[in-house]
Each structure stands twice: as C-alpha cells, then as structure tokens.
Amino acid sequence: xxxxxxxxxxxxxxxxxxxxxxxxxxxxxxxxxxxxxxxxxxxxxxxxxxxxxxxxxxxxxxxxxxxxxxxxxxxxxxxxxxxxxxxxxxxxxx
Numbered sequence: 817x818x819x820x821x822x823x824x825x826x827x828x829x830x831x832x833x834x835x836x837x838x839x840x841x842x843x844x845x846x847x848x849x850x851x852x853x854x855x856x857x858x859x860x861x862x863x864x865x866x867x868x869x870x871x872x873x874x875x876x877x878x879x880x881x882x883x884x885x886x887x888x889x890x891x892x893x894x895x896x897x898x899x900x901x902x903x904x905x906x907x908x909x910x
Contacts, residue, residue: 817843822861822909831907836872836892839864842908846891850875858891864908876904 825831826845834842841863848858848868857868872892879886879894879902886894886902893905 817861817909819860825909826860826907830910832910833893833905834908836864836869836876836904836906839906839908840869841865844891845907845909848872848892848906849890850892851888851890858906864906872904872906876902879904 822843822845831845844858844860844862844864847856847860849856850872857871858864875887875889883902889904891906894902895905897903
C-alpha cells in the first residue's frame, strides 16, 4: 500500500492500536521513528516485520532495563502494563 493511502486510512480512523510484538504482517498506519537516530524505520503503508520489528522489540526491552535512557519515539507509543513494564504499541490498518 502506498503511504498516502495508509495515511488517509489513519485519518479516517480505520486503524487499531496493537502491541509491536503482535504487529507482524500488519500494515503500518503511521511512520515509526526512534530518536536517535531520527530516521523512519517504517513508513505508512509498509508491512511490520523482520529486522524493524525486532529493533523496536529490542528498544522495548532496553526501556525496561534502563528506564532513564528511553529513546524518543514517534509513531510508536509506550504504555505501562499491570506489571509496571513498558510495552510499545503502534497503529495498524484494520
């Protein structure tokens, strides 16, 4: 899917928020950008999976091991679960 169509679906609310660990094979509704380095790892319309998904799962693990050194994330959201662990989420198309 091209980025414009994915963004339009996002604007229309045709998305759902899922854990990054569960996003494999799903189409990203937003770009995912960690800072540093400040480069989009996933663009809207791209399928989540592979090295990019593993990268964000490694970031999730790092956030929990070293909470004071969390990267700034755009297009990926951190929520605290009942156990006090941070989990990363992203919007994907329905």
